[in-house]
Each structure stands twice: as C-alpha cells, then as structure tokens.
Amino acid sequence: MNAAVVGVGSSQYFKRGQSLPQTNLELVGTAILGALDDAGLSVRDVDGFALYSFGLDPALVAQTLGIPEVRFSAMLTGGGGGAAGSVGLAATAIAAGMADVVVSYMTLQQAGLRRFGASFAGSAGGGGQYSAPPSPEGDFVRPSGLLGPGQMFSILARRHMHLYGTRREHFAEVAISTRNNAIPRDTALMRSPLTLDDYFDARMISDPLCLYDYCLECDGAVAVVTTSVERARDLRQPPVSVLATANGGNGRWGQAITWMNMDDEYFASSGHRPVAKQLYGMAGIGPGEVDVAELYDHFTPMVLMQLEDYGFCPIGESGRFVEDGNIRFPTGSLPVNTHGGNLSEAYIIGMTHVKEAVEQLRGTAVNQVRDAQVALVTGGPASIPVSSLLLRRGT
Amino acid sequence: MTRPSGAPPVEIAALTPDSWTEPFWVAAAEHRLVVPRCTSCGTYRMPPSPFCYACQAQGIEWVEQRGAGVVYSYTVIRHAVVPVMRDALPYVVAVVELPDAGGVRLVANLVDMDPDAVEIGMAVRVVWDDVDAGVAIPRFTKAG
Numbered sequence: 001m002n003a004a005v006v007g008v009g010s011s012q013y014f015k016r017g018q019s020l021p022q023t024n025l026e027l028v029g030t031a032i033l034g035a036l037d038d039a040g041l042s043v044r045d046v047d048g049f050a051l052y053s054f055g056l057d058p059a060l061v062a063q064t065l066g067i068p069e070v071r072f073s074a075m076l077t078g079g080g081g082g083a084a085g086s087v088g089l090a091a092t093a094i095a096a097g098m099a100d101v102v103v104s105y106m107t108l109q110q111a112g113l114r115r116f117g118a119s120f121a122g123s124a125g126g127g128g129q130y131s132a133p134p135s136p137e138g139d140f141v142r143p144s145g146l147l148g149p150g151q152m153f154s155i156l157a158r159r160h161m162h163l164y165g166t167r168r169e170h171f172a173e174v175a176i177s178t179r180n181n182a183i184p185r186d187t188a189l190m191r192s193p194l195t196l197d198d199y200f201d202a203r204m205i206s207d208p209l210c211l212y213d214y215c216l217e218c219d220g221a222v223a224v225v226t227t228s229v230e231r232a233r234d235l236r237q238p239p240v241s242v243l244a245t246a247n248g249g250n251g252r253w254g255q256a257i258t259w260m261n262m263d264d265e266y267f268a269s270s271g272h273r274p275v276a277k278q279l280y281g282m283a284g285i286g287p288g289e290v291d292v293a294e295l296y297d298h299f300t301p302m303v304l305m306q307l308e309d310y311g312f313c314p315i316g317e318s319g320r321f322v323e324d325g326n327i328r329f330p331t332g333s334l335p336v337n338t339h340g341g342n343l344s345e346a347y348i349i350g351m352t353h354v355k356e357a358v359e360q361l362r363g364t365a366v367n368q369v370r371d372a373q374v375a376l377v378t379g380g381p382a383s384i385p386v387s388s389l390l391l392r393r394g395t
Numbered sequence: 396m397t398r399p400s401g402a403p404p405v406e407i408a409a410l411t412p413d414s415w416t417e418p419f420w421v422a423a424a425e426h427r428l429v430v431p432r433c434t435s436c437g438t439y440r441m442p443p444s445p446f447c448y449a450c451q452a453q454g455i456e457w458v459e460q461r462g463a464g465v466v467y468s469y470t471v472i473r474h475a476v477v478p479v480m481r482d483a484l485p486y487v488v489a490v491v492e493l494p495d496a497g498g499v500r501l502v503a504n505l506v507d508m509d510p511d512a513v514e515i516g517m518a519v520r521v522v523w524d525d526v527d528a529g530v531a532i533p534r535f536t537k538a539g
Contacts, residue, residue: 117476118476118477121476121477121479122407122409134409135411136415137416137442138411139412139420139442140416140442140501140502141502143403143407143532144403144488144503144504144532145403145480145486145488145504147407147477147480148476151472151476151488154470155468155469155470155490158468158470158515159467159515162468203473204471204473204474205472206471206472207470207473209470260502261441261499264498267468
C-alpha cells in the first residue's frame with residue numbers, strides 16, 4: 001500500500017483510575033502531539049482520523065488541538081478488534097487520496113465503575129459508562145451472570161483445552177514470557193518477575209482463567225500517524241511501510257462471545273482465520289516471513305489461538321508451540337509482545353502493539369529483535385471486525 | 396418462591412424483549428422451552444431474530460423442547476466482576492447445546508449441582524428459575 005507509519009506517541013500509562021486529575025482529552029492530546037513531534041509534523045499537517053470504537057470523538061479532538069481541516073474521519077465498527085485495523089483504515093484513506101496525514105488513536109480512562117471488564121453488566125449490574133445498553137439479544141446472556149469479556153473468553157479457552165489438550169501451563173507461558181518483556185521497560189506497569197508458582201498461586205477469576213491470564217486495567221492514550229510513502233521519506237524517522245491490512249471475519253462469528261453460536265469448526269479460535277488469509281494474500285508473504293508478532297493479549301488463551309489462526313503453528317498445536325519456547329524474546333523463533341503487551345505493559349486496547357511494532361522496525365525497541373524486517377500486529381479477538389496489520393521496515 | 400442454588404441475583408435478570416424474542420419469554424414464564432425454527436428451510440436459530448441465517452426467510456414456528464441439553468463449554472466464575480454478583484459466587488455459566496434443536500446453543504447457568512462436577516459433554520436438563528412475577532429464566536442441571 002502507498003502508506004507508511006511515521007509517528008507514534010503516548011501519554012503516561014496508569015493503572016485504572018489513576019490518571020486523574022488529567023482528563024481523557026488531555027491524555028489523547030498528549031499522545032497525538034507526541035506522535036506528530038515524533039514524525040516531525042504538526043497539527044497543521046493533520047487532515048484525517050481513522051479510529052476504532054470507544055476512544056473519544058475526533059470532532060472534540062480536532063476543535064481542541066486546532067486542526068485546520070479534516071478531510072477524512074472514519075471508524076471501524078466492533079470493539080478492540082479494530083486496533084491494528086484503524087491504522088489500516090488510515091492507510092486505505094491515504095492510498096485512496098482522501099487524506100495526507102491521518103491520526104489513529106485510542107484513549108481510555110476507567111475511573112470508578114467505568115470498567116471494560118464489566119462491559120456487559122448493564123446499569124443494574126453496575127457496569128457503568130462502558131457498559132453495553134440493554135438489548136433483546138443481551139437478555140439471552142446477562143441473566144446468567146456472564147458480564148465481562150474475561151468470563152466469556154474463558155468459555156472459548158475451556159473448549160480449546162477440551163479439544164486440543166491445551167493446559168494452564170500454556171496460558172502461564174504467555175503470561176510469563178510477556179512479563180519478562182515488560183521488566184526492562186520504563187513504560188511498563190508490571191515489572192516484577194512472574195514465576196510459574198506465582199501463576200498457580202494467583203486467585204482464580206473465571207475458571208480456567210486466573211488473575212495473570214487477564215490483561216491490566218488502565219488509563220492512557222496512544223496515537224499513530226500515517227502518511228504516504230513519498231511524504232514519509234522526508235520525515236524525521238525511518239519510515240515503516242504498511243505492507244497489508246485486513247479487517248472482518250466470518251459473518252457467523254458475528255458478536256461471538258455475547259452470542260456463542262459461532263460455527264463449531266472455529267468456536268475455539270480467535271476469529272482471525274479469514275482475516276489472516278486476507279492479510280497474507282494482500283502482502284504476498286506467509287507467516288514464515290514475520291520476524292516479530294504483537295498479538296492482542298486481553299486474555300492469554302487468545303494469544304495461543306491467534307498463533308494458530310495466523311499460521312505460526314497448526315490448529316490446536318499452540319500449547320506445544322509456546323511450551324517449546326517459541327514466543328520468548330530473544331531466543332524464540334517468533335518473539336511475541338516484546339513490549340509487555342496488554343498483560344504487563346499497559347492496556348490501551350491494543351494500540352501499544354502498533355507502537356511497539358513501529359519501534360521494532362525502526363530498530364529502536366527496548367527489546368529489539370535482531371534485524372526485524374516484518375512485524376505482525378493484531379486487534380483483539382472480539383466481535384467482528386477483527387483486524388490486523390503487516391508492517392515492513394523501510395519503503 | 397424457592398430459587399435454584401447457584402443462580403445469579405434477580406437484579407441482573409431484567410428483560411428487554413422485542414417482538415421477535417417475546418414469545419420465548421412468554422413460553423419461559425410458563426416453564427416451556429421453545430426455539431424458533433424456520434418454516435421455509437427448517438433451520439433452528441437462537442436468539443430469536445427476524446431472518447433465517449440459512450435462507451433469509453422470516454417465517455418461524457416455535458418448537459417446544461424436552462429441555463435436554465449437552466454442555467458445550469463452561470466457566471466457573473469465582474471472582475465477581477461487579478459487586479452485585481459477590482453473594483452468588485461461585486457460579487457456573489455454560490454454553491448448552493440443544494441436540495433436539497439442530498444444535499443451537501443457549502448461554503445458561505448450571506444450578507443445583509457442584510461446580511467442580513461440571514464437564515464438557517455432560518447431559519443436562521432445563522430447570523426454571525422464577526425470578527419475578529411472570530419472568531422465568533431457563534437454567535440447567537445435571538440430567539438423570
């Protein structure tokens with residue numbers, strides 16, 4: 001695609017609710033200005049927004065930051081599945097000539113009961129601002145006390161264990177390898193070592209998922225700036241090209257975890273299989289050419305299922321794949337979540353993964369994968385669309 | 396009225412039916428489990444919706460079930476995500492397949508049984524939880 005990522009920025013990351021008295025608008029503005037400065041651009045260069053659900057209205061951002069003219073503003077539907085795809089949407093707008101400099105961002109502030117972790121609890125259940133409103137479809141889920149994404153994904157995880165012999169030790173390997181990557185990073189919220197004993201001693205939340213299978217709950221913002229390849233060559237940072245992007249999924253994956261009637265063939269999956277096929281087809285490369293993978297890690301088993309769906313191992317083999325040390329940095333065949341992910345660095349609904357992939361391909365990452373040329377970034381397994389992005393060093 | 400053990404609090408059971416889901420809940424209040432089946436192609440679907448996903452026809456008939464199910468997958472919730480759930484812990488949320496209705500699945504609690512005894516593939520049967528006047532929620536328990 002004729003598009004390159006040229007700037008990344010973030011606010012400080014906080015544990016849930018601790019960003020006060022800063023406002024959500026302040027967090028996102030800080031991230032956007034940081035990303036533009038990183039690129040050597042200013043707000044006067046921005047003419048587009050490409051987003052995914054739950055951030056902050058770009059109209060408010062534009063008026064606040066003084067962006068002169070907006071020529072493109074669009075959002076992927078769904079939820080956290082759109083993280084990587086929002087940058088793909090920016091690339092699409094640029095390749096179509098609809099905008100020159102497009103900002104993608106996520107910001108969240110989970111003070112009080114505004115918790116994504118309770119996003120299906122409804123107002124009666126105390127779900128707060130991020131809670132989905134009551135719906136006729138929700139009547140078939142909420143009365144059973146299935147109120148948060150972790151509870152829902154634990155049902156997929158249990159099915160995966162049943163079908164393929166996946167064990168909690170495999171989930172632990174995702175948690176521990178990701179924690180190891182967070183330890184040397186100043187930006188990470190969780191920097192103390194995590195052992196297998198710690199993992200098994202932790203409280204069970206939604207069996208089979210324990211505390212360390214869950215991502216963090218955070219406040220903060222991340223912004224990413226995308227422009228054309230031509231313009232990228234003259235900017236401050238070594239450009240990172242958008243090799244391919246895809247978003248979507250099987251129609252009958254649908255609302256997935258709040259529906260649970262997905263086809264049996266891919267129930268215990270990340271929902272990414274069709275998107276992976278589309279992505280590799282567009283890029284003209286396969287999983288063997290990916291040097292580093294930043295896979296959306298809201299819950300550890302979903303990292304395993306993405307390893308399968310993106311072809312790094314056969315379906316059902318992800319437990320053994322991680323057991324063999326393949327996702328460890330720096331020794332594994334495919335270092336995963338080199339920044340510490342949603343699990344141990346910060347949960348900004350997947351946008352930290354894009355930032356890390358860009359730093360890896362610039363060669364400036366804290367946990368630098370040697371000679372990284374191609375990075376995969378995915379959005380969260382969730383309702384469709386789920387999305388992903390292949391980035392390549394240089395233009 | 397006596398409620399099943401292991402069922403969540405009534406506060407979260409408020410319903411907001413529409414014209415397509417209401418017959419399910421009317422039958423439920425009478426302790427009848429019904430599932431819509433397409434009158435054109437015979438495909439079952441859940442939750443009730445205005446179109447058949449297989450043939451896009453709208454006509455449905457409500458097929459009453461014996462209430463037999465199979466546990467497709469499940470979780471045992473041991474930590475409350477919101478305060479209202481604390482007194483219900485631990486509770487089991489299962490995805491229950493209905494073999495007599497083309498394998499459609501319901502999300503439902505497993506009640507009146509030991510959470511640690513649940514297994515995928517276990518046969519279950521419906522039990523009714525009268526949460527309010529005229530409102531009953533289907534739960535399941537071990538069959539036999």
